[in-house]
Amino acid sequence: MEFYFNKVSYRDITMTRFVLIFLLLACFWSGSLRAEERHPNIVWISVEDMSPDLGCYGDRFASTPHLDRLASQSLRYTNAFA
Incomplete structure (x- = not known):
């Protein structure tokens, strides 16, 4: 019905x-x-006219412990030029 x-x-x-x-x-x-998907955290550090004068790039005189620790856990560009 x-x-x-x-x-x-x-x-x-x-x-x-x-x-x-x-x-x-x-x-x-x-x-x-x-x-629930994980998205990468992206931090882009850009400094004008700095060159690769950081400890993570092998400079013996640069004292950059925080950036060195961040770079050790991150992706680094090793073929960059200015």
């Missing part, structure tokens, strides 16, 4: 609700998966 509400069957309303709830849950679930 079909019930009608403003010429729309109760079955159609129930199916529409089911589809909407399913889509909302799918959106929330996919958003939680994206939140």
Whole structure:
């Protein structure tokens, strides 16, 4: 037996609700998966006319312990020129 509400069957309303709830849950679930992805932290240090005068590039006279520690855990460009 079909019930009608403003010429729309109760079955159609129930199916529409089911589809909407399913889509909302799918959106929330996919958003939680994206939140778990790890994105790299990027720090670009650029100094004008410095040359590679840092301890991490082999300079014996430069005292740059913080930059040396950061460079030891990071990607360094070794073929750069100014």
